[in-house]
Amino acid sequence: MKHYIAASNPMRPQFNPQAGYAARHFAWHFDAGVGTITLDRPERKNPLTFQSYAELRDFFGALRQATDVKAVVLTGAGGNFCSGGDVHEIIGPLTRMSMPELLEFTRMTGELIKALRACPQPVLGAIDGICAGAGAMLALACDLRYGSAATQTAFLFTRVGLAGADMGACALLPRMIGQGRASELLFTGRAMTAQEGLAWGFFNQLYDSAELLARVQATARQLAEGPxxxxxxxxxxxxxxxxxxxxxxxxxxxxxxxxxxxxxxxxxxxxxxxxxxxxxxxxx
Structure with missing residues (x-):
């Protein structure tokens, strides 16, 4: 399965954000120190594939050397953040893989979270609509999270017969919202409402969907102007x-x-x- 997990578009560590980056599996925009990553498959609610996992992992890794990028916004197109792993392009193939291949995949997804956490720039999530599975983990790994009244966040791994322990969920989520609340969400897979997320400390603020991205980018620019x-x-x-x-x-x-x-x-x-x-x- 190495052809799935290898970077689909290898990027030199010293990439120039102002010159643009030809991402294959997401959109990248850079302005005034702020880079915006947009998961861009709106017709499917922006699911992840083997290739997009790998490219995002490598991209966040390269941000460690991108000194021009001062803050990063992570968002999704079409009114949704991310619906998780693509059912047909990931879930289906996983049922036919060997144990070594499965472990290679699960380690790779964890490497994406580690790369996001290790890049020095603050990463701000602009999280609208559906935020599920691996998408919920991407949101959780952000340094700051902003949602809308329409945001539904679900760690739904148990809904597909998997453990709630995925991509660091059992380490990150209890620290964010508390052990009891995290246990409920990880066991049941139910969606956390936007208001619950705000009250529990998952979201820093909620905005109207129409202004969510602009407000988060404005906050990112403020951070980009800092030290x-x-x-x-x-x-x-x-x-x-x-x-x-x-x-x-x-x-x-x-x-x-x-x-x-x-x-x-x-x-x-x-x-x-x-x-x-x-x-x-x-x-x-």
Whole structure:
């Protein structure tokens, strides 16, 4: 199955976001430091395929070297976010694969989540309509999530005879909404409503569908104008401190902050403050 999982369109690590990127399985737009990834199969509610999993994995991996990209918005076309793995292009073929092939696939899907979490840029989800299965995991892996009243988020793995433990769900979801709520969603596969998601901390905010993407992109631009290196450090520490005790975390943050104090952005902030001006961060 390696022909499914290999990158369908290999990308050099030092790609130029401003020159564009000819994605095969999603749309990419870059403007003023903000990149927008749009899952673009609206006629099927933007399902994932073997190839789109692989391309997204490699793309998020390459973002680690894309210093011009300061923030990323992840969204879907046609009023829906993502319906999960394509029933005919993924689910069907999986029933005919050997155990080594299946493990190769499940590890690859997890690599996508790890790549999304490891890229230094804040990733903001603009999540409208259907957000299910692997799509719900992509949303969960984002740093910030914004939905609409129409958003329905379902970790529906048990509906197809699989465990709720998929792509890191049993690690990420309880930390986001609590063990009891996560257990219910992962056992039952029922859809979490937008209002539940907001009340439980899954969504940072809800907007009207018509303005959702624009509002999220505006938030991304605000982050893009901030200290990029420091944002990357914040994201790193949010991930690393899950497995630390308080004493370890405080020491790790002391070291992280000392590193940030060596940046030019830190000096720019002080100079601007002294001059009663707004700092212009450059990410170095």
């Amino acid at each position: 990029g290196f420091a944002h990357g450090m914040t994201k790193t520490m949010l991930g690393q401190e899950w497995s630390m005790g308080l004493e370890q975390a405080i020491e790790a943050e002391a070291q992280a902050q000392a590193i940030c104090m060596q940046t030019e952005d830190f000096r720019r902030a002080y100079t601007a403050f002294a001059a009663r001006q707004k700092p212009v961060f450059q990410g170095d």
